[in-house]
Amino acid sequence: MDVSDILASQAAKHKSVLVEKDIPLEIDTGFLTVTDLNPIDNESYEENLEDFLQATARDGIQALLTSLFSLPTKSSPDGPLAQLPPPTTQLPRAKPLPKPKPPTKWEQFARAKGIQQTKRDKKVWDEEKQEWVARWGWNGKNKEAETQWLHEVPANADVGFDPAKEAKDARKARVSKNERQRLQNMSRSQGASTEREERKKDIDRTLATTRVSTASMGKFDKKLEGEKKLRGVKRKFEPAERSIESEKKSNLALLSKLDGTHKKPRREGGGDDVLNVRKAVRFASKGQGGVALGRKSGGSDGKQKGRGKR
Amino acid sequence: MLRAVKAKNARSKRALEAREPKEIEDARTTVFVRGTHTGEVLNGAMKELMALKRPHAISFSKKNTIRPFEDASSLEFWANKNDASMFVVGQSTKKRPNGLTLVRMFDGKVLDMCEVGVDNFISMNDFKTPKAAPGHKPMMHFASELFDTHPRLIQLKSLLMDLFNGEVIDQIHLTGLEHVISVTLAPTPESLNSTAAFAEDDTKSLPKVHIRGYTLKLLASGVRTPRVELVPMGPSLDLVLRRHQAADPEVWKLAMRRPKLKKQDVEKGLGKKRKNMEVDEMGDLRGRVHVAKQDLGKLQTRKMKGLKKMPGEADGADSEDSGDGHPRKRQKAT
Incomplete structure (x- = not known):
């Protein structure tokens, strides 16, 4: 058909x-x-x-x-x-991109140390009551120490020692410390250096370099009015918080120094004016160094013997 | 300038947070402003454009003394006050009758502007045809080679797309497509074809712009894709290009910055093209997996006692090497 x-x-x-x-x-x-x-x-x-x-x-x-x-x-x-693909035409934004929230001091530290952020539940399990109770706030678990009906008193306590008040004061202190840290974080994030300040710092650095870049290192230069004396470089120490990688690297570097596998620094001043000890050793060992010379002379120690051919 | 407002309660805090910059932005809120004098044509045109723009439209129905090209301070104030980032300003003067100025803002400042004159306007009410439901995302159609080459028309296309279609969405209901806005230019005049460099302010030579509104009618076609027919819906506007203000390159660069896509978004396919994944004709997602060549040398076969390595063997070989190494070296030196 x-x-x-x-x-x-x-x-x-x-x-x-x-x-x-x-x-x-x-x-x-x-x-x-x-x-x-x-x-x-x-x-x-x-x-x-x-x-x-x-x-x-x-x-x-x-x-x-x-x-x-x-x-x-x-x-x-x-x-x-x-499901639409992302647009190919580019249109301008109405507002600038949102700025990322500045990290708190703890967040900086946690990132440097590689500490994972864990979200704490608002409720905790109470073994005695056999139910979930609030971690803080009304009837919170953090007030347990001050509301319990029986308190333990240390043997060396004063006469007027009040354990409930002590626990409450400790909790209040923690709260105020947290608040203080919050305010510090806020002021730190606001005081972050702007582009203008960065530029100013850059200019100052260049100026300082040019001031000592003459033959007399700026000693005989004409001083301008209001020109400040150059400040020296302050000593700097390693920060208390560093990333794990850099810490590991510096520790390994220290260990390898102790290990003695690397070249030891030359010690100057061995011997007197007549004898240059370093040169003498080199000559005696035929360029092998003092260690090889020592091994050659006292080479028949037990350890060496044991590692011979089986 | 508005003072920095601090939220006094949770509700105003939420309202202020909603105004803060977002990674993926909402549709631009557009304010329709009337100048000192607007004729019947302009009033109608602005009313209808606003009807298309709803619900992201605010009407300023009173007269305002405003000249966007001379002084943009009022626009900046209104933009902050209303959280609006686009303006349509209507103003009719003897020199420039029926002028409609499209203003786009960035960060509360004017980014760019384009003034068009409304030559011919036919209202939606004059077409006795079904209308598209308000709030539906329109499809847009631009026709002319100048939309790719001439700076004025590239800007106009960008402005019109921002006005009607600026919101980025990731999915759409296909049966909900019913509104079409078509922007077509008159034939390109010879002067624009011949000269390579365009005179920026020579608006006389620029062709007319025809904006038309249509609704969709989908017919069966025998295949999955339906056959499209258009029904005029209105409004229809014939525009001539007038003054304009291009964006400052620095500000434009800032405005064109894109957020870095998050990893999960990239995996979802919003960002780059997904590797080794494709959608076949049936609409199914298919993936390709690469399996490396199998190394049969490492295959664990039956374990036998005789083939086992003795623990002492490896050590013995080591001590032999170290024992030999030193004397040989010493011999060479002597």
Whole structure:
């Protein structure tokens, strides 16, 4: 049975969904936008403006819809949702990028030491009550020590020792310490150096370098009015908090120094004016050094013997 | 300038936080401002544009003495006050009748502006056709080669896209697509074709801009993609380009900065193209896995006592080496 004519008639019923253009259309599916870069046809524009505009728009939108319908979909209660790719057209932002929150002192320390941030639950399990209780706040677990009905008193306590008050004061002190640290963090984050300050520092550094860059290291230079005396470099120490990597590296460097595998620094001043000990050793050992000489002379110690050929 | 406001309660704190810069921004809130005089055409045009822009639109229905190109301080004040980052200013004068100025802001300051004159305006009400539901994301269509080459029209395209379509979304319901905004230019005049360098302020030679609103009609086509037909919905505007102010390159650079995508977003596919993953014709996600060539030398076969390495063997070989090493060296030296 020949079905080709049936198929042909079926196809004729549906109009084509293909769009053919000289220059392919630029489609930005992320913004649902299509740009038709073909030059506008003058004749059809003059002939019937509205029809021409509608026909061009139809072609463009058809192409856009074809690409939209080919996108992967995700099902949802309302029906399938097409997953749009990020837009290719770049539009300017309305506001600058959000600034990252400045890290607290503890966060800096934790990052340097590689300490993982763990989120603490607001509730803790109380073994005695057999239920979850608040860690802090109303009836909080942190007030347990001051609200318990029986207190332990140390043997050497004063007469007026009040254990409940002691526990409460300790808790209040922790709270105020935390508040103080919070304020310090806030002031530190606000006092972060700006670009202008950085530039000022840079200029000062350059100026200081130029001031000592003459033959007399600036001793006989003409002083300007209000010019300050150059300050020397202050001693600097390693910071208390460092990253694990740098700490490991410096410790290993120290260990390798103790190990003696590396070249030892030369000791000057061995011997007197007549004898240069270093030179003499080199001559005696035929350039092998003092260690090799020592091994040669006293080479028959027990350890060496034991490691011979079996 | 507005003073820095400190939140006094939780509600105002939330409101202030909503105004803070975000990584992925919301749609631009647009304020429609009337100048000292707006004619019937401008009033209608602004009303209809606002209807398309809803719900991200604020109307200033009273008259305002405002000249965006001379003094932008009022715009900056309104932008801060209303958390708006776009303005459409209507002003009709004898010299520039029916002028509509599109102003885009960045960080509370004017970024760029473009003034267009409304030549011809037909309201939505004049088309007795079904209208698209407000709040639907429109599809946009731009037609002319000048949208890729001429700085004025590149700016206009960017402004119009920001006005109607600026919000970035990651998914869309395909049956919800029903609104089309088409922007077509008149044929490119010879002067623009021939000269390579465009005279910036020569607005006379620039072609007319035709903005048309359509609704979609989807017909069965026998394949998955439906056949599209458009029905005019309005409004239709014919615009001529007038004055403009391009963005300061420094500020533009700041405004074009993109947030660094988070790792999970990259994995989700928002950022770069995902490696070794593709969507096949059925819409299924398919992945390719690379398996290295198997090393049969390391294959664990049956263990036998005779093949076992003795613990002493390795040590003996070591001591032999070290024992030999030193004497040989010494011999060489002597």
